Amino acid sequence: MARAVALATAVVSLLLAAFARPSVRSSVREVPITAAGPAPAVEQFAAVLGQRLPDGFGITEVADTAAAAERLIRDREVYGAIDLGSGAPRVITASGASVAVAQTLDGVAAGLGQAPGPGAGPAVRDHVPLPAGDPRGAGLAAGALPLVMGGLLAALGLTRLVRCGARRVAGAVAFAVTGGLATVAVPRFWLGSLDGSAWTDGGAIALTLVATSLRVLGLESLLGPVGFGLGAAVMMLVGNPLSGTAIAPGMPPGWSGALGHLLPLGSGGRLPRSTAFFDGHGASRPAAVLAGRLTLGVAVALVGGLRARARARPVDEGTAAVAVAVDGPAVPAAA
Missing domain, CATH: 3.40.50 (Rossmann fold)
Known part of the structure; x- marks a missing residue:
C-alpha cells in the first residue's frame, strides 16, 4: 500500500509541475x-x-x-x-x-x-480580431486537451480491435477525417470560436488528430503496451502543457516553447489560427511539422506491424506442426 500511495503522490506532483510551470513562468x-x-x-x-x-x-x-x-x-x-x-x-x-x-x-x-x-x-x-462569439479565444485554448484525448482514444481502440498495421493506419486516417469535421462544428457553429472555412479548419484539426494517433500507434507497434503508455505520457505531460495554444511560441520558459511547437499539439494549435484568421498565411511550418509526424507515424506503425507478423508466423507454423504430429494427417472422408 505504501508503494501505491508514494507512486500516486509522485504522479500528482509531476502532473501539477508539468501543467502549471509553463503557465506560471510564461512571459514575452x-x-x-x-x-x-x-x-x-x-x-x-x-x-x-x-x-x-x-x-x-x-x-x-x-x-x-x-x-x-x-x-x-x-x-x-x-x-x-x-x-x-x-x-x-x-x-x-x-x-x-x-x-x-x-x-x-x-x-x-x-x-x-x-x-x-x-x-x-x-x-x-x-487588425485581426477574434470572432465576436469568442472574443477571448477561450474555445481555441480549451480545445488542446480534447484533441489529445481524441487521438489517444483512437489509438487505444485501434490497438485493441485491429492487428494489421496497414488497417490501423487506415483506421486512424478515417477517424481523423470524421473526427476533424465533427470537432470543428463545435467551435465554429456552436461556440463561435472559428470563422474560416469549415472544410479548411476541419482539415487542420484532422491533420492534428491523425498525427497524434499515429505517433502513439507507432510506438505501440514497436514496444507493445509500454509504447502506448510512453506515447500517452509524452502527449499529456509534455505536448499538452507546452503546446502554447493560448499564447505565442516565445512565451513558454526556456527551451519548452520551441519544443512544444515541434510536437503535434503545438503545431495543431497554431494551424487552425492560420486557416481561420489569416487566410492560410503562416500555415506552412505547422503543416510541415504535422506532415512529418504523420509520415513518421505511418512508417513506424507499418514496420511494427510487419515485425509482429514475422514473430507470429513461426509460432503459428510450430502450432500447426504439433497438431499434425499429435492428430496425424487429415484423411479425406469416404464418399
Missing part, C-alpha cells in the same frame, strides 16, 4: 513585432521598450506607413505593430494570433500614453 520573450516610422522615432521607441520589457520583443523596422506593418501581421511574420509615423503612436494588435500578446501590447499602449508628447495618447486597433 523575443516575440516578433514591427515598428513603422522614421528611424529616430523607432530607435527611441525600441530603447524605451527595452527598458520596460527587457528581451520581451524582437522589433523589425519598416520605414513605410502602417500598411507595411499590417501586411507583416497578415502574413504572420509579426504579432503586432507600433505605428510611429503619424504623430501620436498607434498600436496595432492581432488577437487572432495571440490574445496574450495583444494584451501585452495593450499595456505597452498604456505606457506610451503616459509618456510626454502631443495628443491624447496612442490608439489601439485590433
